């Protein structure tokens with residue numbers, strides 16, 4: 001039986017992945033770099049500065065931006081993001097998530113967050129979910145972001161569990177890669193086009209059914 005579920009935040013617990021995209025799109029268009037949803041799949045799960053650098057790479061003329069200018073653009077992105085998430089409340093918890101968290105509690109399975117966001121605690125608070133979490137990994141706690149496994153390893157270590165006893169849930173390519181690299185069972189939420197590496201894939205959060213996830217985990221560990 002697994003001992004912990006480690007949840008990604010943006011795009012799994014709530015749809016802030018969309019707000020990150022809209023905020024980056026605004027910044028990118030100010031920089032004269034059009035970005036679309038297809039490109040955005042590469043940004044999902046990736047930290048703020050790394051995301052900005054990936055966008056800047058699309059326009060070679062902007063590769064010369066100073067550190068200070070980059071910091072400015074990153075702050076601008078975050079200001080816009082914070083405006084977009086202002087109205088988030090518990091009604092923005094994605095379908096199936098509260099049921100899954102409750103099932104974890106009922107079965108005494110630990111719950112952790114594995115997010116690359118500096119805003120993770122702020123968002124969890126707005127959703128009214130902070131109390132569910134035994135441990136929170138956010139951008140402050142890791143040096144190497146996803147797809148590096150550090151986020152998930154730090155969470156398992158803090159819970160004093162081995163990675164093979166944990167299940168990670170992710171909506172991003174980088175995140176599924178990170179879970180797999182940690183030797184953890186990976187649950188992908190979304191499209192097979194981006195998440196084909198997931199050990200178990202569901203199309204959206206409403207399909208995250210506790211018993212089904214456990215069954216798949218046990219099959220994989222049999």
Ligand code: G6P
Pocket residue numbers: 010017020043044045046047048051078115116117118119120139
């Ligand atoms: C998550 C999101 C990314 C975001 C990153 C940093 O990984 O999926 O889209 O860029 O967090 O978020 P932050 O709130 O620190 O800018």
Ligand code: MG
Pocket residue numbers: 008009010011012017044045170171172175
């Ligand atoms: Mg995500």
